[in-house]
Amino acid sequence: MTLDTQPPTAAAPVHATWVHPGPLARAALPLTWLATRAAMLALLLTDERAPLGVGGIAREVHTLYAGWYATLAGGAFPAGDPMWQYPPGAGPVLLAPGLIPGLTYFQAFVALTLATDALVTLALARTGARPRRSTGGAWLWVAGLPLLLHIPLARYDIEVTALAVFALLLMGRFPRAGGFLAACGALVKVWPALALLGTPRGRTSREAWTAALTSGAAILLVLAVAFRSPFSFLRHQGERGVQIESLGGTVLAFARRAGWSGHIRYRFGAMEYVGPYVGVVAAASLLLTAVAAALLLFWRLRALNWSPATPYDAALCAVLLFTVTSRVISPQYLIWLLGLAAVCLTSRHTTQRPVALLVLAAAGLSALAYPVLYRDVEAATWTGSLLMLARNGLLLGGAVLSFRSLWKGTKA
Template sequence: MSRRYREETMTVSGVESPRLQPEAEAGQDRSARPWWRRWWFGVTLTWFATRLLLLLFDTKVLPYHWHRSATSDVPIYHHWSWVLQQGHFPADDTRWQYPPGAAGIMLLPDLVPGGWPTYLNTFFAIVLIFDAIAFWLLMRRARPRNRGSIQGPWLWTLGVFLLGPITLGRYDLIVATIAMAALLVAGRPLVRGALIGVGAMIKVWPIMLLVGVRRWRELIVTTLGAAAVIVATTLAIGATLPGSLSFIRFQKERGIQIESVAATPFLLARGLGWPGGTGDRYGAREAIGPGVEVAIAACGIATVIGGLVLLAWWTRARWTETTPYDAALFATLLGMITSRVLSPQYMLWALGLAAVCLTSPKTSQRPVAWLLLLATALTQLEFPILWGGVVHNGPAGMAALTARNVLLVGATVWSGVRLWKATGTRAVEAV
């Protein structure tokens, strides 16, 4: 008899017989619950509702005042798709700052059989499909029989919605899904490395996932898998489409985007007499004026310091089952706050990895993940809702941007501290 049942005896007509306490009824098999009371129902319903709203906003069925800002990149993708179909990369367009694999994303809506009425709507549909894949991956890991946690799917569901319609108007969600798949479904180092390579060929940041790979043998195999995909893809695309590496020059020449952490002091200094301002360069709004070149150099130094911090952690860490997730989040956050560019859609990188962390009850990053959810809500405030205030020194816009960046820096430091403690000498190494 189950230990959850407590047996009592009572005399009925002089005969002692066992009686089960009411808690036996409360302990009925959970599978007998109605489908609307299952563990997956609430978050799944919320995902469908929020994604429907995003799609209605992006397709103008429902009004969204900042629609043009949220979807402004998709017409550019469409133009680049046309250029690519002519047999070359847009090598003279300074806005092209993406690795060669991004060409596949730009071309994808035109390759859909039959297609939707417009490139715009087809692109939205493709991103939504990848969003559904990401949600499915998280739900698969969160199942009770996997001893997972439903917090991961909830964070992703709410975070993507809080970032707003821009999530369907940029291709970063696609890359985030590939990175999440590398962590959640790629059990073999070579397969994980290949997925990391695919993500890095579309947008460089998934290479950060290598930080979470344990020790030398596994690291070498995973790195070889990523390198094989990167080299093969670069050679194949370069041989067929000239100009595939032009993005490197444009990336090097970029300044400090005003939404980056490094630009925040300059924007705040405008009210104290800083003679600089902002201007459109390389497809973004950048800080221009005295001291900016010093800040650019400081970003490079900060990136190197961040790399040394990761190396110091890696050489002394004792792995747990969640270390690959937790380390990937910390490394990505470090890259975000030390970068010269921090576009709103970059929050999807952190959200995806944070959601993966939360699928495990043993993660060290739980409070960091929920802090990132707040930073995501502030991100939609600063762009596109209060963007005019950010550009022209409005108090509300500057408050939202400054608060977001302070939260990101705080989340990064907190993430590193918690990761360091969780993988210290007293941590139990999971082999």
């Protein structure tokens, strides 16, 4: 929608009316979604025959997720698999494709992912069409997700991101519903709990946090009763090392160029560095994560001026900070950041517009790093090392800018 203002005349006072966009403008977003998702699907279906770079993107669904589905259908979490590093809420998400008759697990998984993607697009578009809102968020999501090529269709991070997006969009008017969805997301991949960080003090925060804690505890109890070994993921998650695509991994890549004796090894579903000082880098990452948590808590205690966009901005800032300080930065993490940046851009009050552009650029470089030039990243060639420096530099710069903008936007 656009705001059309009529100039004052002697006969008519100043007034404002809302002008609806024409049919072509209304069709642009869904047509772009259809075109880009068709291209993503084509890349996924031809991944084995004509792969981009290392290929094998769909293998995660065909082998890993399908194998976990068989174990989950038997009433247990895959406790013996070191690659199982997810909270119990991931179980129902991975079981859902098996409920669709007439399709293979892979076909049903991709169909559900596309359906979820469409729902996120619809929610962002409807929110952006309201007065004093913006459709920029819907456009960022629709145009930004294909920058990751076909990876989003072969991971369940779109479903997780959808829970966080819906939680944030509902939080202002329906804090209990927002809290419930944030809790559901946290039980799938933890980070959606950060959607609660920026809730305004007072009744909204109390209702959202109470709903999140009570519903989360109830769902967790049901899952613990329904499945065996619900907390096995904690051991496997704690054993993770320094992934080659992380910020610490970038430091080690340049150390390798300088003669460091470490090398990479496939562990826990990712390529990780092993060798001297890797433990120091991992410990530094954990320390930086603790510092990020302390900064966010300090902001929460000192913030005074809440705008309608503050909950959105705080969620993006928090996830960015925890992402750049993590020992692992997989390409699908950019799905989370794109979703949160899209929510920010639905509000004209957001402080995160420059950050959203940095996230878009980082998404494009992430697809170059994996799968297109992953061999260079693995070998720590100059091309691979500089590529990861650029991608992680964008994320680090975005995290710093995001926190600075959040701080300035909420001070008195």
